Amino acid sequence: MHTIFKDYGLSTGYDEMFDANGKPRPHYEHVHSRLNELPSGELFKRQEAADQSFLTQGVTFTVYHDDSSTERIFPYDLVPRIIPANEWSHIEKGLQQRITALNLFIHDVYHDAKILNDKVVPRDLIYSCKSYRREMRGLNVPNQIYISITGSDIVRDGDGTYRVLEDNLRVPSGVSYMLSNRQVIKRVFPLLFQNYDVRPVEPYSQSLLAVLRHLAPKGVEDPNIVLLTPGVFNSAYFEHTFLARQMGIELVENKDLLVHNSVVYMRTTSGLQRVDVIYRRIDDDFIDPLVFRSDSILGVPGLFNAYRSGNVGLANALGTGIADDKAIYAYVPAIIKYYLGEDPILPNVDTWLLDDEKNRNHVLANLDKLVVKAVGESGGYGMLIGPASTKKEQEAFRALIQQNPRNYIAQPTLALSTSPCFIDGGIAPRHIDLRPYVLYGDKITITPGGLTRVALREGSLVVNSSQGGGSKDTWVLD
């Protein structure tokens, strides 16, 4: 092997670039030889150029200490992740199927609850779910679309099978990185990029706008669409401003909105202007203090009333968290079968529900080998990774599980696939996942690409940005 890859230790799992014999896979050959051709030091220069580009574009998140703050860029890796056309079409079909079924499921749960009556999904599981919104019962959302925007997390296991790890159906984030990563890599590796037929991600913003337009109340020809942000202190604030700008819609905070006679208005210098669709980047819990958490200072009082009256569209609908609860997740294959009569195209990761005593005993006996997750958490919080944990952490989780088994699930520790990354002057393998963005308007479209997140610490399996993760551009080939 050539210089820059000389320390590339192949792990036991699936590597995106190299096959089991250490030969580059065909779709990576160009990248492999290009990286080898580059004079030493050149990658450093390009990495610097990329970092600088993120800084000047302001693609940053803010870290606060006391009354000062510093801006950091989301770590970015230069080596693109490549997905060949046949693999992508498999992912695409799988997500189409999955999102269609999950949307039907949410509608059903809040209407006739057939799937519960038929005992395919246990009733208890729904009613004990923190994200279940009783207020949504019988409420008809525009076009029966609950999940306008999804960012599913997909991983590859040891033999390279793509599996869905999580369905983020509430307020998925990160799409701005998908878009700006592409901008940057085109500038940093223009020739390499041209060598590949990479499908564009740029139409995402316009597709999103179309999806939002689709949620306008009946009879509104030219809807006024806004993006509702929790404000400048939110870690995803950059993304909110980015998307608002790309779509040319107003970025609003709760202070800008008010509800009068069940109609939402925004307060402008030209008087109150009616708001027809809200792309809300605030969780259900906080969106209307009159209906949900009364201590919320981010919400808009009366918003739910306007929503129930059909005077405003929300993306995503409220109560969608019911379908990405980690315990419901175990039932998704059954849900797909129930509504579509099909077997799932993209399999789940094996999951044990812990309110079953047999499962629980098995899991408690194997805490050092398994991954345990709290069902309602996200962002890599509330998680135990068995092989990487201490005895003390395991005992803490044991107690938590015994206290409230419904609140936890367990999964085998996956050997996530690895991808070459530029680390300390050389190329080294790091674990990755994939978050494609799915839009549900008059049809379901999946932007070819997505956010590939990287666990930058050697051996780490946690890719979340809040836990030391980074990202790289994702090339889907034509």
Added chain:
Amino acid sequence: MLSRVVDSLYWMSRYLERAEHHARLLDVNLHGLVDQNPEFAQKRRQRLLKTFDPELTDSDDLIMDILLNRNHPNSILSCIASARENARHVREQISSEMWEQVNRLYLYVNKAKPADIAVNPNHYLTQVKKGSQLFQGITDSTMSHAEGWQFIHVGRYMERASCIIRLLEVFLEDVEIGEDEEVALDQYSDWVGLLKSCTAFEAYCRSYQSYISSPRIVSFLVLDQTFPHSIRFSADLVKASLLDISEITQTRKVGNVNRLSGRISATLDYALIDDIRSDPAKFLMDIQRQYALLHESIYTTYISYPVETGL
């Protein structure tokens, strides 16, 4: 435009103007205190404090109180921090250059150490003044002169007028406007200091090409039509920007705002120096009151109007 955005732009601008004004006051007066006899210097010192905050009677350390006091909302540091905070909330609406400038200024003042400032206060105060002036220049040359810019303009000149009014109120309570003749030698430093507090000394000399006369100085600061730190000049710019804003927004019920700003301009257009001289406190208080009404009216028209009038 969103009312919240306008609210932030307006205050960002007011706070920066206030910081610049306080920096100039402090600079001119620290300087002037040096060469005055102790009795006059003491009075001057008290006027400075009173202009800054009517509640403040004495201070051991002017620099600490006016420049760096984090607990006083009107200190230069607090004003710049508030300007930056407002800018931060509308970062997407202003140019990056504007944000960088106000942020740079904040970082500079925030890390300033009292001991360093005490050695050479002039240097620090000059940086603050320049920082604010640079921000204005950047604003004018990098932001569209549309609605948001007009509100920044309104904020800057409303604040400027208020600062000059306050300065004159305190000064004229202490020092009488005399006849139109060269001021007495022992008052010379006070009157020149007043001009300099408004960057007006050179402009005054050019305009009158004559002696330092107290009624002329007051007339210059209140009624001059072309000098940018006179009350009348500020009032005219506020009036013009508010007219532009009402055209852009097409807001109904805008009559009151434009009427009030027009009235301030008219009051100053037709005022005579003798009106002011006979009772300066009354004259200034009337203008100040009109400004308060105007501020309120801008809010009820554009920013925090009741639902019924907004529909």
